[in-house]
Amino acid sequence: MTVLRQKVDVLTNQSQEIYKLLKKNLISKEYANYQFMQKSQIPTMHFQRSLPRLPIPALDLTCKRYLAAQKPLLIDEAYIKTESNVEQFINTSGKHLQELLKNYDRLNKHSSYISEFWSDSYLRDRKPIPINYNPILVVHKDERPAYNNQLIRSANMIISSLRFYKSLKADILEPEVYHLNPKKSDTERFRNICSKLPPAISWYGAYLFKAYPLDMSQYPNLFNTTRIPEIDKDRLIHNPAGKHITVQYKGHFYAFRVLTNNNDIIPAKQILARLKYILEDPIPKCEFPIGILTTLERNKWASLRHELESNGNDQCLKYIDSALFNVCLDSEDLGEDPYGIVRNFLHGDGENRWFDKSFSLQISKDGQAAVNFEHAWGDGVAVLRYIQDVYTDSRENPFISPDTDPYDDNISNVIRLDVHLNDKIKSSIQEAKNEYKSTCKSLDIDYLIFNRIGKNVCKKQAVSPDAIMQLGFQVGYYRMTGKFVPTYESCSTAAFKHGRTETVRPCTNATKAFVLAVTSKNKPPVSELKYLISECSKGHNQLTREAAMGQGFDRHLFALKKFAEKTNMACNIFEDPAYAMLNHIILSTSTLNSPAIFAGGFGPVVKNGLGVGYIIKDDELGVLVTSYPPYHRGSDFIDSLRGTFDELVSLLQKY
Template structure:
C-alpha cells in the first residue's frame, strides 16, 4: 500500500485532453470489449431532445393566488383566512403585477434555462445548515437474490464497474434518453427510436410528442460524476472536473484513491478493480483516529473556514483528489441485517467517520452487502439518481462482472494510494468536536417504519382511485388522529418535463382530505360507508388534479418563491410575504416524497423542520410502506406510525366496501 507522492498526484490529476477522441474510437472496437465498456448503445443520442425541450411556464398570477388560497383554506380559521385572502387579493392587483413583469423579463432574457433554476441553486447553496439530515436523501437497493453476490467485495466491485459503464455511456452520448411513455406499447418501440433519431435536435421533442412520449430534462446527469460541493462562507460552490480516471474509497475512516480508467479512458479489467478493492479491505490499518469525514457534517460557514485551514496545512492536492473523483465509495464495517431502522440510519447519517457528504453521491456498501447512495441535493433531484440506481441494479444482476470465484490479480499496489493527511492540533480538536456534536444530533433523531399489507396499486386500480392520493390521505388522517391538527404538508413533484425543471410542490392537505379525516376520526361522524367512498373518490380526484398541475409547472410554490426573490431584489414591500400565514405554509411539518422502483428497497430523508416528520414512502402492488424520521424532543414519529397503521386500516375498510 503506497502513500501519496507528488508523482502520483500529477499522474492522477493531469489533463487527458485526448479522452473524448479516444471515447469515439472505442465505440468502433471489437464487440466483446464494447460490451464491457458501455452499459447501453442508444440509437437516439442521450441529449438528442435537450435542445427542443419546452420551457417551464410561468403561471398566471391570478391562478397562483387562487391555488395558494385553496391550500391555506384547510389550515386556517375563518378570521385568519379572511386576513390572508385580503392580503393576497391586494397583492394580485398591485405589487404582484410588477413582480410578475420582472419575472417575465428575466425569463425572456434567459431562454436557455428555466425561470426557477438559478434561484433554486442559489437557495440550496446559500443555506448554512449542515448537509446530513437537513438535505442529503438516501436510496437503498434491494439485495441480489443470489446471496453469494451480496458479498461486500463482490457487490462493491460489480456496482463500481456498472457505475463506470453508466458513466461512459453518458459521456459517449449513447445512454438511452429519459422519456416518459404515456402508452409504452405504442411508443417504446424500435419505430419510435428510428424516427426520433433522424429528426434534427431542434425539432426532436415534437416528434416524440406525436407518439405521446415526453422526453425529460437530462441537464442534471452531467453532475452525477466528477462533481462535488465546495463549502464557502455565505454561499457554497458546485464544481465539476473536466477529466478524471479515479474514484475515492473510504474504509475505516481512511481515504484511498483508486484508478479505475486507463490512460486510454477504458474501464480497467474487472479482476484488477476487484484486486484493488480487496487490497483496501485487507489494508492492515486501525480505524482512523482523526477521520476528516465528520467535518462535512458541520455548519457550512464553519466547514468552509476549517477546510481552508486543512488545505493550508499541506493537504491541497489530497483534498483535490477527493473533489475530482468520478464518484465516492464507502466500504462500511457495520452490518444492518436488513432491519429497516438500522439500514436507514446507516445510509442516512451513520457516525460520519466513513462518509464525505459533499460529494455528488456516495455509493455505500455495508459489511453484509447492503448497498445504496447518499446524495448531495443542490446539484440535482431524485430523478437522475433514481435512473442511475435502476440501471446499475439491473446491470449487476444481469451482467455481473465478478463473483466469489473470480481470481484475484496479484499486482504491486503502487496504483493504490491511501491519503495521509497533515493535521494540526487545532484540526484534530475540530474533528473531535464535530464527531461529538454529530453523535448528539444523530442520537436526537428517531426512525420508525411501517409496512402495511392490503393497500397497494391493485386495490386502488380496482376502485379507480390514485394510489398516491390514498397514501397522502392516510398521512393527513394519521396526523389528525395523533394531534387533532391539520398542518402544512409537502409532496415533491418533478418538473423534468421542462428544460432545467427542478421540482414543484403538491400541497396534499386539502379541504377534501380534511373533510375525510374528520369523518373517519370523529366519533360523532354520521357518514355512511357509501358517503365515505364518495369522499375518498373526491380526495383522489382533487389530488390527481394538483399532481398534474404541479408536473406541468402550474403549482404556486415555485412561482411565489420567484416573486419573493424579485421583491427582495427590488426592495418592494409585499404584505403577502410578511404574512405569518405565508411563513407557516412554508414550515412543512409533513414533508413527504416517494420514488417507486423495483430496484429500490427503501428511501428516506431527515425532517425539514425541527418539529416535523420526514416521510419517505413506497406503494407496491399489494402493500405500502413508510419510513418516518423525526427529532425526539419535538415530534412523535412513533405515535405517527401507530396512527398511520390505524388510518390505513380505516381507509382499507372504505376501499373494500361494496356499493
C-alpha cells in the first residue's frame, strides 16, 4: 500500500490517472473518502466536447420577440415608431450585423457568441460590485446546534469545499445533467452507457435518454480566481498553482495552506487548529482594513490597488489573488432574523470582505453561512451546485465534530498578512468606510414568507409556479404604482457550450390583460380570470422555453449592438429611446431553488428599481426585495404582494 500511495502522490495532478485508479479501487477507501466528495462513473467534463453550441436566433424572430416585449410598455404612438424602426433595421443594418455575428461565431467554435461580450460587460462597468453585482446564497443552519459553532462549521465547510475542488480536478465530480424524466434517466443504466461513449458523441447518448448535460466550463473558475481592478476594464486572473486559502477575521487577512505539495488535503485536525489559532488571535480589530477598498468605484479602486502594490504589498495581494477561495469569519451573532442575515451577507460593513474574489464563504459567530460571489467569471448555476454540495456534505459527512481535538505541530504555517499603508491609503480607507456605510444605509431589505401557495397548489391547477410568481410581481407592482415596467427574469442557457444567461420578459400582453382585469372596479367573473391566468402561464412557459433554448432576443440584440459599436454603424433600433427604456430594468428578478438554500438576494440594478429574489417551495413561497427609498420602498411592494398572492390563491382554488 505504501508503494501504491507513492504512485498516487506522483499522479495527483493528472486527473485522468486518478480517475482510473479510483474506478479500479486502487486507492485506499480511507484516503478516497477524505480527499474526494464524489466518485462519478461519468467523468465531470465528459459531455463538454459534444455539447451543442448556443444558436444565433433568426433576425426576424428576434425582432418579433423584441416588439412583443415592448408592446405592453409603450403607448400606441411610441410603439408605432419603434415598430417602424425595427422594420427598417431588419431590411438594412440588421442584415449586415447578423452576418458579422455569424462570422464571429464560426471563428470561435470553442465558445458561444455571447460569452466574451457578456463577460466584457461585467468587467467594463465601473460601478462598485457589492450590492450592484455580487449576489448571495444563504444556506440553512445545521439541525444539530453543536455543529453550528463557528469553528466547527467553518472547518467542515472548508473541508467539504476542498473535497468538491479535488473531485472537480480529478474529473470525478458528478456532471451537471438536467433529467427530463429522472426515473428513466437518473439511473445506473444511463451512467453505464454514457460513461462508455466517446466524449465526441456522449451528449447525443444522453439526449436519447431525454437527459440534457449542462455546460461546466465555468466550474474551474470557482477556485483560484480573482477579479483585478484596472482602469476602464477589469481583468480576471486564474492561478491554479495556489494551494492555500485566505481567511478574514476582524478585518485582518490570514493565509494557510490546505493542500500538500502533492495536492492532498491536509488533515482535518490541522485545518481545525489553524482556524482556532485565527479565532483566538488577540490582535484588536483592524483600524484600516484593505477589504473595504473592494467596495469602491472600480477606477478609483484600480488606482488605489496600484498604490498598495507600490507600497510593499505586492506579496500580500498575491496571496489573496491566488487563494483557492476566501473565508470571512464574522464576529457577530445573526440570530434567526432573515433581515439581519441577508443584510450581513449581502454587504455587511465591508471591512471583513474581499468582494473581488470568485467567491467568499461567509460564516457568522453563531454559524449562519452564505456564499457571496463575484459575477464576471460565471453565473448562479455553478455557485448553486457548489454550495448545495458543500452544505449537504458538511452535514452528512462532517470530519470535525464537537469532540475533535485540533492538532498542528507547526502552527506557524498560519500567516497573518501584514499590510503596509501610507497616509494616502489610510485616508482612502476611511473615505471608503464612510461612503460604503452611506450606500448600505440607503438600501432597504424586506421579505415575505407566504404559506398559502406553493408548487402543489399551482400544479393542481395546471399552472406554472414560476408564472404565478411573476404574475404576482406584475399585479403587485401595478397596484403599488399604476404602471407596467421593464421586468427581467434570469434564465440559464447552460444547456449549450459556454452558455451564460438569457432574459425572460415576464411583462406581456397576457399579464397586462390579467392585471387590468383583476384590478378593475368591475371585475370579470372568476371563470374569465382563471382563463386569463391560464393564458399567462402558457405564455410564460413559452418565453422560458425560448430563453433556455437560446431563442430569447435580449442577448442577440446585445451582441448585434456590440458589433454596431465596433463598426461605428448607426442603427435606429438602438438609438430609439424605447430600447434604452426596455433595458432600464425596474423589476429585476431571479430564483435559485434548492433544499439547501434559506435565502438568495441581490441589489436593484437601477436606483429606482427593485431587486427581487424568490424561492418557490411545495407549500410556501419566499420573496426578498431590495430597494433604494425614496425611489421605491420594498416594504410597500411586499404589502402589495401579500394581498396579491392572497387573491391569486383564492382565484386558483375556486371551483
